[in-house]
Every structure is written in structure tokens, then in C-alpha cells.
Amino acid sequence: MSGLPMNSMQRTLTTLGHQEPDQVPLFLLTTMHGAKELDISIEEYFSSSKNVVEGQMRLLKKYRSDCLFPLFYGAIETEAWGSGVIYRTDGPPNAGEPVIQKVEDIDSIKAPKVNESACLMRVIDTISELKSRVGDTVPIIAVAISPFTLPVLQMGFESYIQLLYEHPDRFERLMQINEDFTVEWANAQIAAGATAICYFDPISSPTNIPRELYLKTGQQVAKRTLARINGPTATHLASGRSQSILPDIADTGTAVVGVSALENLAELKASANKRLTLLGNLNGIEMRRWTAEQAEVEVKKAIAGAARGGGFLLGDNHGEIPWQVPDDVLLAIGDAVDRWGRYPLDWIDEEDDL
Amino acid sequence: MTKVKERIQLFQDALSSLDKVKADKIFDEALKDDPPIVVVEQIVVPALENIGQAWQEGALALSQIYMSGRFCEEMVERVLPPSDPDRKRQPRSAIVVLNDYHMLGKRIVYSVMRASGFELFDYGRMDVEELVKRIRTDNLRVLMISVLMLPSALQIRQLREALDTAGINIKILVGGAPFLFDSELWRDVGADAMGKSASDAIQIIETWMEEMT
Numbered sequence: 001m002s003g004l005p006m007n008s009m010q011r012t013l014t015t016l017g018h019q020e021p022d023q024v025p026l027f028l029l030t031t032m033h034g035a036k037e038l039d040i041s042i043e044e045y046f047s048s049s050k051n052v053v054e055g056q057m058r059l060l061k062k063y064r065s066d067c068l069f070p071l072f073y074g075a076i077e078t079e080a081w082g083s084g085v086i087y088r089t090d091g092p093p094n095a096g097e098p099v100i101q102k103v104e105d106i107d108s109i110k111a112p113k114v115n116e117s118a119c120l121m122r123v124i125d126t127i128s129e130l131k132s133r134v135g136d137t138v139p140i141i142a143v144a145i146s147p148f149t150l151p152v153l154q155m156g157f158e159s160y161i162q163l164l165y166e167h168p169d170r171f172e173r174l175m176q177i178n179e180d181f182t183v184e185w186a187n188a189q190i191a192a193g194a195t196a197i198c199y200f201d202p203i204s205s206p207t208n209i210p211r212e213l214y215l216k217t218g219q220q221v222a223k224r225t226l227a228r229i230n231g232p233t234a235t236h237l238a239s240g241r242s243q244s245i246l247p248d249i250a251d252t253g254t255a256v257v258g259v260s261a262l263e264n265l266a267e268l269k270a271s272a273n274k275r276l277t278l279l280g281n282l283n284g285i286e287m288r289r290w291t292a293e294q295a296e297v298e299v300k301k302a303i304a305g306a307a308r309g310g311g312f313l314l315g316d317n318h319g320e321i322p323w324q325v326p327d328d329v330l331l332a333i334g335d336a337v338d339r340w341g342r343y344p345l346d347w348i349d350e351e352d353d354l
Numbered sequence: 355m356t357k358v359k360e361r362i363q364l365f366q367d368a369l370s371s372l373d374k375v376k377a378d379k380i381f382d383e384a385l386k387d388d389p390p391i392v393v394v395e396q397i398v399v400p401a402l403e404n405i406g407q408a409w410q411e412g413a414l415a416l417s418q419i420y421m422s423g424r425f426c427e428e429m430v431e432r433v434l435p436p437s438d439p440d441r442k443r444q445p446r447s448a449i450v451v452l453n454d455y456h457m458l459g460k461r462i463v464y465s466v467m468r469a470s471g472f473e474l475f476d477y478g479r480m481d482v483e484e485l486v487k488r489i490r491t492d493n494l495r496v497l498m499i500s501v502l503m504l505p506s507a508l509q510i511r512q513l514r515e516a517l518d519t520a521g522i523n524i525k526i527l528v529g530g531a532p533f534l535f536d537s538e539l540w541r542d543v544g545a546d547a548m549g550k551s552a553s554d555a556i557q558i559i560e561t562w563m564e565e566m567t
Contacts, residue, residue, distance in 0.1 A: 086455065091505035094455040157458035161417045165372065210415045239531065241412050261535060262412070285504055285535035289542075317535075322504050 131193025147178030205240025265305030406553030423465030514544030
């Protein structure tokens with residue numbers, strides 16, 4: 001490490017190489033907070049790529065995060081499939097009516113084309129403009145929901161579990177269709193300027209399905225899909241547990257895994273064994289009522305648990321900071337990284353000696 | 355190991371490996387020795403409680419909890435139909451998803467409750483205003499609320515305030531992901547208790563039943 005401060009891209013690439021950068025990269029994955037910055041509703045904010053570009057640039061500066069996160073909302077993907085979205089004033093919009101109402105619908109379902117979808121093209125335009133603003137200095141982390149998790153939005157969780165266990169042929173057909181869509185969507189975002197794809201795959205978490213089933217389903221889907229994405233990927237389990245499948249996740253070819261606040265970062269780091277960089281695991285739900293002092297304690301705890309030797313990105317554990325988390329907490333997280341996140345992290349040994 | 359404990363273990367293993375044929379067989383064998391309500395209380399409820407505990411500890415997955423609940427609900431329905439007088443005498447109860455579009459948690463709790471001999475209304479998804487009306491109409495004593503999203507969890511506070519304003523005395527039991535990640539949240543929103551798993555709901559409501567009688 002040289003003595004010069006790194007830019008966000010250098011900092012991130014260094015930690016992904018399991019080396020120590022100048023300081024712990026902060027990946028504050030804020031989406032809706034851009035609407036607060038622009039003083040408009042969430043619905044209006046996401047109606048225009050210009051709003052999201054402006055919001056993301058303001059958030060980048062304000063919170064001193066090391067990435068841009070042009071995710072609009074998860075349901076934008078099924079919006080493209082025709083399900084519509086239901087907005088609310090205090091959180092991300094939900095998916096509307098499932099596009100798959102009964103399993104037989106899988107026989108005839110067709111994926112949308114990215115370049116024919118107005119909602120997806122708003123994201124593409126956002127990424128292009130962000131790329132023109134920051135060039136190669138700040139990673140732009142785009143999101144694609146995994147083909148294996150997308151059916152929760154396409155048909156509902158309950159119906160999807162039944163599909164997984166009881167309709168293997170239709171499950172396979174849906175995966176083929178979804179894989180092609182996810183690859184097209186991810187590669188369009190990469191082509192627009194995204195640095196990496198966050199592959200949102202919470203259904204693969206052992207919180208949701210047993211490992212044996214994951215190895216036969218979600219892992220196979222991930223291996224096939226990630227191999228066709230033209231850029232690096234980070235798998236996110238959106239608060240789900242991961243420790244018992246970390247080596248299996250590494251086998252899919254992903255570089256990063258988003259980990260849960262329910263698990264111990266030091267143990268996860270050991271399990272990852274330098275095959276994966278960890279992203280996490282600040283508790284986004286508790287965060288809404290943290291004080292600045294608590295934020296500092298939590299940041300220190302996470303850094304002490306997993307930051308030494310690189311291979312660590314500090315962020316929340318879900319992959320999206322809730323709307324209810326106040327500014328002073330997010331600012332306090334940035335302050336704590338400034339104070340405690342500079343390598344070498346000798347303070348950890350000093351505190352251990354006390 | 356006693357015969358009952360052995361049966362619970364075998365039943366639980368069959369459920370968590372999703373072996374419905376085996377689970378049915380164990381259930382039917384138990385019915386040869388005891389009446390349905392005893393089998394439910396001695397075999398089904400403890401097995402579901404153990405499975406819920408295993409999920410909390412990360413040893414089992416949500417899909418297994420869901421399928422186990424469905425299997426047990428079917429078995430219990432077969433021998434204890436809703437009108438059966440052996441179904442538990444209980445406070446009038448309902449389960450609802452409050453202004454949220456994620457139904458799986460509610461479905462799991464509903465199945466586990468019914469598989470444990472309880473009867474309850476399934477309100478589906480409702481907003482605060484509609485829910486207050488139904489609670490009054492149905493004269494509920496216990497309401498279970500399942501949420502996945504933090505904003506929905508925070509709306510429980512509005513519900514509690516609306517119920518207080520309307521002078522309705524009701525116990526509220528909450529569950530779902532936001533409560534697992536913030537152990538203080540259920541108090542913040544004015545609930546009376548929080549269940550970490552579906553099987554927690556059984557224990558909490560049984561405690562309330564004793565308090566109410």
C-alpha cells in the first residue's frame with residue numbers, strides 16, 4: 001500500500017484482491033434516500049433517470065460511500081414482465097399481481113426484451129449517465145435478481161416453494177427463461193457502464209432452502225448464469241444466512257457475498273478463506289434507531305471482525321438501507337470509517353490487549 | 355427414550371426431510387393408541403415446535419417449515435375437522451398481513467396453528483382502517499400480524515393507536531423478518547409479544563389463554 005489516498009475504485013479493487021487498501025471501503029447501498037435529497041416522493045423520484053442520477057451523486061458526496069448504487073427497486077424487473085408495481089410513501093414499491101397465476105402459465109410465459117422495456121431502460125440511462133460523471137473512479141454496482149429468486153416476485157413465495165418441490169419440469173423451464181432474461185439484463189447494465197452486478201439471490205440462502213436443495217437448484221442456476229455475465233458479480237442473500245454454503249457460493253464464480261447480521265463476521269471471514277470478499281453486515285433494521293455512538297460501535301465491531309487483510313466491504317446486511325434510517329446515523333457511519341477504518345488497523349490489537 | 359419421545363423424533367425427521375408418506379404412517383400409528391387431540395398435542399405440536407426452534411438456530415430452512423406445516427395441517431384436518439368439539443377452546447383469533455404483499459409467513463403460522471388444533475380467521479391482507487372494523491365485527495381477542503417489510507412493521511403502531519382510540523382491548527402478537535433483526539421493534543410498535551417462529555405463536559397464545567380464563 002502506498003501512502004497516497006486511493007480513490008473508491010482503487011480501494012475496492014485492492015480489497016477484492018484480498019490486500020489492504022488505504023481504508024475500509026464503505027458500500028452504503030442507499031436507494032430511496034435520493035428522493036429525500038431531492039425533496040420529492042419515492043414514486044416521482046424513480047419516474048426519471050435524471051432524478052436518480054442526481055440523487056445518487058448527492059448521496060455519494062454526502063455519505064462518502066465508495067460506490068454508486070443505481071438500483072431503483074427490486075420489483076422493477078417484474079414490472080418489465082408486466083406485473084406493475086405498488087408504490088408506498090415510506091419504502092420500496094412492491095410487485096403487483098404475479099405474472100404467473102398458475103403453474104401452467106410457465107408453459108407459455110415469455111421474457112421481456114430489455115431494450116423494449118421503458119422501466120429497465122430508465123436504469124440503463126441512469127447507469128450511462130453515472131458512468132459519464134465518475135468514469136473509472138467509483139464502482140457502479142448494478143443489480144440483477146437471480147433467475148432462481150425472481151419467481152418469488154413472478155408467482156409468490158408459497159407457489160414457488162410448491163414449484164420447487166412438486167413440479168421439477170416446469171421449474172427447469174422457468175429457470176431457462178429466467179436465466180436468459182437475467183443474463184440479458186445484467187449484460188445490458190454492464191454495457192451501459194456498470195462495474196459489477198449484484199446478483200440478488202436470497203432464496204439460495206440456507207435460511208430459505210436446505211443446502212441439499214440449493215446444490216441441485218440455485219447453485220446450478222448461478223453457475224450457468226454468472227458464467228454468461230460479462231463482468232464481475234457479487235452475490236447477495238439479502239439478510240439470509242450464508243455460512244454453511246460459503247464454499248458452495250464461491251464455486252459459482254462470484255467474487256463477493258453479502259452476509260447477514262445474524263452471523264459472526266470473523267467466522268464468516270474464516271469460512272470464506274480468501275475465496276470471497278464479504279460485504280456486510282451492519283443491521284439495517286436496527287440502524288433506524290441507532291445513535292451516532294452506537295453507529296460507531298457497530299462499525300468498529302464489523303471492522304474488527306473482518307477487515308484485516310482486505311477482502312471486506314463495509315455495508316448493511318440487506319443490500320438496501322431502509323427509508324427510515326436517518327441522516328445522522330448514515331453520516332456517523334462515514335465518520336466512524338474515517339476514524340477506525342484506516343489501514344493498518346493496529347487499534348484492533350491494542351483493544352484486544354486491554 | 356419413551357415411546358412418545360421416539361415418535362416425536364421420528365415424526366420430526368420425516369417432516370424435515372419432507373417424507374409425507376412416512377409422516378402419515380407415524381401419525382396413523384399414533385392414532386391407534388390415542389385419540390386425535392392427544393396425538394396432536396403429544397406428537398404434532400412438539401415436533402413443530404422443535405422444527406421452529408431448528409429454523410431459529412439456522413439448522414432448517416423456511417421451505418422445510420412451510421412444507422411441514424402444510425403436511426401437518428392436512429393430517430390434523432383429516433382427524434379433527436374445524437367443527438370438531440375437541441378443537442381448542444380459545445379466544446377468538448385472526449391472522450393478517452398488514453399492508454404488506456408477502457404472504458408466506460402468514461401462511462406458515464396459519465398452518466402451524468391449525469395443525470396444533472387452533473381455529474382462527476385468515477384475514478389475508480388488510481390496511482389499518484379495514485382491520486379495525488373487522489376486529490370489532492368479529493369481536494377478536496387475539497390478533498396475529500405477519501410482516502416482511504419494515505414499513506409494514508412500523509404501521510402496527512398506527513393500528514394500536516386506532517384500536518386504543520376505538521376502545522378495543524385486544525392482544526397483538528407480531529412476527530416476521532424485521533422483528534428478528536431488531537429485538538426491540540415489537541415493543542416500539544405497541545405489540546404485546548413477538549414470535550420468532552410459527553411455533554412460538556402456539557406457546558404465546560396458550561399463555562394468553564390461561565391469563566384470559
